[in-house]
Amino acid sequence: xVRAGSTIGLALVAACGSSAPRTQAAQPLPPDKGVDxxxxxxxxxxECIPAGRYRVQWDFMSGKVGRPGxxxxxxxxxxxxxxxxxxxxELTIQHDASLVILWPSEQRAxxxxxxxxxxxxxxxxxxxxxxxxxxxxxxxxxxxxxxGEACTATKVGFQLVKNEHQ
Numbered sequence: 001x002v003r004a005g006s007t008i009g010l011a012l013v014a015a016c017g018s019s020a021p022r023t024q025a026a027q028p029l030p031p032d033k034g035v036d037x038x039x040x041x042x043x044x045x046x047e048c049i050p051a052g053r054y055r056v057q058w059d060f061m062s063g064k065v066g067r068p069g070x071x072x073x074x075x076x077x078x079x080x081x082x083x084x085x086x087x088x089x090e091l092t093i094q095h096d097a098s099l100v101i102l103w104p105s106e107q108r109a110x111x112x113x114x115x116x117x118x119x120x121x122x123x124x125x126x127x128x129x130x131x132x133x134x135x136x137x138x139x140x141x142x143x144x145x146x147x148g149e150a151c152t153a154t155k156v157g158f159q160l161v162k163n164e165h166q
Contacts, residue, residue, distance in 0.1 A: 048115035048131045049099065054091045054160035058084050063139060063156035067149050076151035079144050084156070088124060091160055125153075129160065136160035 058081070065080050066073045092102040099117060101107045107121040116130035125142035139155040 049093060049117070049136075050131075050134050050162065051093050051095045053163045054093070054136065055163060056084075056089050056091055057159045057161060059157035059159070060084075063141075064154045065152070065156070067146070067151050073151070076144075076146060079146060079151055080142075080153045080156075083124075083142075083144055084140075084153070090163075127158075134162060 060077075060081055065077050067076050070076070088103060090104075094100040094102070099109055099111075101109045101117070101119060103119065103124065107119045109117045110120050112118050112128065112130075115132065116128070119125070119127040119129070119140075125140045127138055127140035129136045129138035131137075137157075137159050139157050141152070141154045141156070143150045143152045145151075
């Protein structure tokens with residue numbers, strides 16, 4: 001049985017299976033899927049998470065951006081947006097012996113059910129992504145150093161749209 005996705009950042013729900021809700025915590029696949037080491041199976045990869053290059057469409061209206069104690073911090077907001085759109089505007093998914101995520105370089109990914117994964121590397125960011133119908137939706141959190149102060153983006157939403165010309 002494949003479980004449906006949970007609300008993440010953009011309040012989007014993955015429709016990979018039944019309507020049973022999933023919690024935010026990582027849910028192991030049932031034993032019959034053969035996943036017990038935290039990696040995604042070839043079955044999950046091929047059915048739910050298509051390999052290829054994706055454009056990352058950011059939603060900066062979701063999530064929170066700023067420095068501690070500062071409101072309406074436009075300088076921080078501009079830096080966060082520039083970092084995401086210029087440096088992280090494309091993500092590549094490959095299916096080798098395991099799922100490989102390049103964003104921009106290889107990231108550590110952990111299975112979060114058959115149609116989702118979490119990027120646990122802290123460079124460039126931590127992200128949760130669920131796929132439905134070949135499109136990934138998720139949220140990401142990261143920090144940028146601004147003269148010794150952290151400019152932080154928390155749970156900023158995004159959508160992965162597969163590039164047609166690969």
